[in-house]
């Protein structure tokens with residue numbers, strides 16, 4: 001396949017993860033071309049040199065007036081769940097707080113009861129529909145967390161949905177076990193019992209059956225403490241699983257500091273992260289996964305301090321946090337809007353943060369995240385004349401075509417796989 005005459009080719013190429021000034025360089029090529037053979041990018045350049053690849057049987061795409069980026073990578077989602085939570089919207093608008101909704105049996109726990117009840121097929125069908133939407137908005141790899149079942153049997157069911165859909169759907173799925181998302185009702189009076197279940201039963205099973213690459217933990221006031229989170233994630237690391245951690249989403253209890261201490265691959269949310277926490281992340285190469293749509297949706301009136309993190313040398317990634325409670329969206333294009341106006345990140349920084357840096361956050365940086373020779377042919381073609389235009393015109397799906405593994409899976413914004 002040859003893609004030629006590309007108005008604005010955003011390669012995100014170069015050393016990774018991108019930090020500080022490197023984050024401002026998105027490797028933009030004007031009048032570019034991309035040559036794809038089977039599933040792989042074999043050449044990238046500009047001008048007429050693509051012509052040497054022309055043969056009769058080539059598929060040629062003319063991308064004049066379009067912006068092309070690496071397939072977007074959504075590095076933090078809770079895309080596997082059943083039911084929806086629109087009933088919480090009026091409560092939120094009447095100022096009921098997220099943690100109060102959770103403690104009243106709503107929030108995460110209401111999704112838990114729906115997800116436990118759902119059959120594997122039902123859960124898979126709902127998830128597939130969301131993955132289709134993600135693909136149609138330009139996402140080609142997604143990290144997917146369990147955590148809406150919280151018992152052994154149904155957490156495993158969620159993780160099996162990840163591995164099943166990873167085989168059946170064009171999307172690549174990176175699986176994360178998030179048993180420590182909330183304490184389930186049956187363990188309300190026995191937190192230690194729940195943590196014991198996670199540590200002694202579920203994590204070893206997940207490792208043995210290869211059901212996840214990462215283990216995550218919701219470390220937050222009123223959810224899991226620093227000590228509990230440390231214990232869970234260290235157990236996972238000792239078995240060879242990698243650590244991610246939800247921290248400082250609403251209040252800082254030292255979660256960012258903990259991510260540095262245990263050398264987690266990523267720390268996520270970070271709205272209330274302290275100066276020391278940011279320093280600990282920079283020193284220990286922890287990727288900051290920022291989720292600005294969640295700050296907006298929780299009406300926190302506060303966004304993560306992205307500028308400070310970038311200045312301190314933290315590698316910043318961006319994700320949707322797609323989930324039924326705090327960020328019901330499948331579109332990383334929504335994340336672009338809030339990254340501009342909430343986080344004050346520049347368009348070049350934003351695109352690096354949802355491609356190559358997001359690849360680092362999910363441990364796939366060698367295969368995906370940039371348009372370079374040897375990388376997988378995962379490519380998003382947007383109906384936008386340049387990168388600034390893509391981020392300036394908001395609230396619509398700008399996707400024209402999506403290429404996954406070298407094949408067209410979305411055409412004129414519709415899935416065609």
Ligand code: NIG
Pocket residue numbers: 078107108111218246249294321323324325326
């Ligand atoms: O990332 N922070 C914890 N988990 C999700 C919310 C889950 C929910 O409310 O259902 C989040 O915001």
Ligand code: FE
Pocket residue numbers: 076077078246321
């Ligand atoms: Fe989350």
